[in-house]
Amino acid sequence: MKKMILGATAAALLASPALAAPSAEQTVTINGTAPTVCTLGAPTSANLVGNLNVTGSTVTVTGLFDAADATMDAGSVTLRFAGMCNYPHNVSLKSANGYLYNTTSNVAPLSGTFFRRIGYNAAYAWANVFRPTAIPAVDSTLAGQSGVAVTSADAAVSGANLGTLNVTLRFDGSGTTPVVAGNYTDSLTVQIGADL
Amino acid sequence: MSLIRLLTAAAVVLAPGVAMGAETVLQENNLSGQMASVCRLGTMVSTSAENAAFQPSITGGLLQITNLASSQTALVQSATMALTLDGMCNQPHTLKIRSSNGGLTTDAGPTGGFINRIDYSARVTWGGQTGILQPQGQVGANLALTVPTAAGSGLGVEIQIIPASLPAVAGQYEDSLVIELLGGL
Numbered sequence: 402m403k404k405m406i407l408g409a410t411a412a413a414l415l416a417s418p419a420l421a422a423p424s425a426e427q428t429v430t431i432n433g434t435a436p437t438v439c440t441l442g443a444p445t446s447a448n449l450v451g452n453l454n455v456t457g458s459t460v461t462v463t464g465l466f467d468a469a470d471a472t473m474d475a476g477s478v479t480l481r482f483a484g485m486c487n488y489p490h491n492v493s494l495k496s497a498n499g500y501l502y503n504t505t506s507n508v509a510p511l512s513g514t515f516f517r518r519i520g521y522n523a524a525y526a527w528a529n530v531f532r533p534t535a536i537p538a539v540d541s542t543l544a545g546q547s548g549v550a551v552t553s554a555d556a557a558v559s560g561a562n563l564g565t566l567n568v569t570l571r572f573d574g575s576g577t578t579p580v581v582a583g584n585y586t587d588s589l590t591v592q593i594g595a596d597l
Numbered sequence: 598m599s600l601i602r603l604l605t606a607a608a609v610v611l612a613p614g615v616a617m618g619a620e621t622v623l624q625e626n627n628l629s630g631q632m633a634s635v636c637r638l639g640t641m642v643s644t645s646a647e648n649a650a651f652q653p654s655i656t657g658g659l660l661q662i663t664n665l666a667s668s669q670t671a672l673v674q675s676a677t678m679a680l681t682l683d684g685m686c687n688q689p690h691t692l693k694i695r696s697s698n699g700g701l702t703t704d705a706g707p708t709g710g711f712i713n714r715i716d717y718s719a720r721v722t723w724g725g726q727t728g729i730l731q732p733q734g735q736v737g738a739n740l741a742l743t744v745p746t747a748a749g750s751g752l753g754v755e756i757q758i759i760p761a762s763l764p765a766v767a768g769q770y771e772d773s774l775v776i777e778l779l780g781g782l
Contacts, residue, residue, distance in 0.1 A: 423780035425638040427682065431701060431717065431756065432771040433662030438671035438764070487671040487711060488767035561766050563710030 439490060439594035441566065442483035448569070451476025462501070462519075462585070465572060471579035473519065477571040484527065484566040484593055491596040492527045492556050494568070494589065499548040501585035508581075516580040518548070522571040523589055525553075528562040555596050566593065636690055636778035638752070639683035648676035648758075657776075662758060665701075665715065671764035673715055678756045684723065684778055685749035691779045692723045692752070695739035696732035701758075701770035711766045719774055720755040724748035732772075752776070 446455040452464030453476045465474045501519035509517075524531070568591050590597060641658045643651035652659045662676045701715040719730045724744035732738035754776065 423634040423636060424778055425636045425684070426775060426777045427638045427641060428657035429641070429660050429680070429754070429756070429774045429776070430657070430771065431660045431662070431774060432769065433665030433676075433701065433715075433758075434769055435666035435671060435673075435703070435715075435765040435767050436668045437767040438666070438668060440670065485671065485710075485764055487764050561705075561708045561711050563764065 435487065437486075437488045437594075439486040440484065441591070441593060444480040444482050444568075446478050447481055448477065448479040450478070451572070453478050453572075455480070460570060462572060465574070466580065470577075471582070472577060473516070473572070473575040473580050475572055475574035477569060479567050479569045482566040482568070482591070483564075485561075485563045486558070486593050487561045489560055490558050490562075490594050492525065492530055492558060492566070492591075492593045493597040494523055494525055494553040494591050495597040496523065496551045497588040497590070499551040499587075501587045502548060503581060503583040503585055505583040506581060510581065514578055516575045516578055519572065519575075519580070519585050521587075522569075522573075524569045524571070525566065525591060526569075527566045527593065528558045528564065530556045530558055552597050558593075566591065632687065634688050634780040636686040636688075636780045637684065638776065638778055641680050641682045641754075643678060644681050645679040646677065648674055649678040649756075651678060651680065660756060662701075665758070665770060666765045671711075671767070672762075673712075673758065673760045673765055675760050676758040680754045680756070681751045682754075682776075683750075684752040685747075686744070686778050686780060687747045687749075688780055689743075689745050690748070690781065691777075692721060692726075692728075692742040692744065693739055693775075693777045693779060694719055694721055694728075694730050694754070695737060695775045695777070696730065696735075697737065697773040697775065698771070699732040699734045699736045699738055701772045703766060703768040703770045705766040705768045708766055710763060712761050712763050713766045713768075715765060715770050716759040716761070717772075718757050718759060720753075720757070721776075722753035724750075752778075 444458055451474055454461040454464060455478055460478060462476065465476045467474060501521065503517055641653050648663050650661050650663060660678050664674050666673050701717065703713050705713050707713055714734055716733055721728050721742065723742060726742045726744065728740045728742050730738060730740040
């Protein structure tokens with residue numbers, strides 16, 4: 402009887418190696434999300450043609466006006482922005498008024514032909530997208546004041562992009578046509594990320 | 598004659614005694630045994646965290662980096678997580694850790710000026726030894742610590758996200774870090 406009990410104990414000991422785990426494993430899943438981000442730095446100017454002045458994000462065209470005959474000379478400048486978008490995105494331009502409008506005088510000339518608003522071309526180059534005439538030039542003698550916003554066509558960039566966004570502003574001048582005196586202004590917005 | 602009978606009787610009595618002694622030896626053989634090779638890992642516990650959270654599970658756990666990249670610059674943010682788990686091997690053994698993806702990877706393809714793999718290091722402490730695994734893009738990168746004896750204590754794993762100078766492509770990033778105690782050398 403005693404022998405049988407011991408025999409059973411021995412059987413239990415022999416069985417335990419088959420149940421034991423000679424190795425053990427655990428797995429840590431590590432994850433996280435990188436958010437969608439776009440950045441644009443402050444602009445620097447380049448390729449300045451004509452008597453334009455650039456201070457920060459303000460382009461002053463006063464120097465293009467000829468005090469002798471009230472005409473406007475041609476000029477251009479490229480604004481360079483360090484930009485980054487870490488996902489597929491859009492790039493777009495928007496002119497608040499569609500041209501530079503006269504903020505101090507909207508009085509129609511009594512006679513003769515004058516420019517009362519100043520159109521310009523705004524082109525941008527970013528990644529593989531280039532829009533030479535995103536904001537069409539408007540240089541008519543039609544009534545000035547605040548106009549209709551003009552937005553560039555939607556331009557998609559297929560992936561993340563890190564580089565320089567170039568915005569070139571070009572003023573063609575008024576030729577021999579005089580410009581009505583006053584302060585002219587527009588607000589041009591450039592954006593990467595969501596479309597404007 | 599009488600004496601002869603007595604000795605004979607004594608011999609008869611002794612003979613069964615010898616037989617019983619042999620049986621005792623047999624019983625001692627039955628008490629011997631061989632302890633199986635066993636390695637065990639318990640549940641993971643977070644002991645400290647910076648910019649990360651940990652959720653344990655039966656098979657390990659999920660380590661979530663709270664802010665993997667800046668929402669302003671897309672640059673990778675530092676993060677650390679210290680984990681400990683009860684471990685035991687009753688024999689000489691090997692601790693092995695292995696990175697499945699070679700870093701935190703995303704489905705987004707490579708793009709100039711950006712990273713689409715986020716590196717980390719995993720520092721393990723076990724059996725009086727320390728080792729650091731830095732996968733750096735090597736799929737299946739692993740580190741093995743050979744422990745020449747049995748060991749049983751807290752197994753420490755410290756995971757550290759390594760910031761980079763380039764922004765990260767937007768998306769979900771993930772890796773699996775496998776921790777194994779392997780019996781035998």
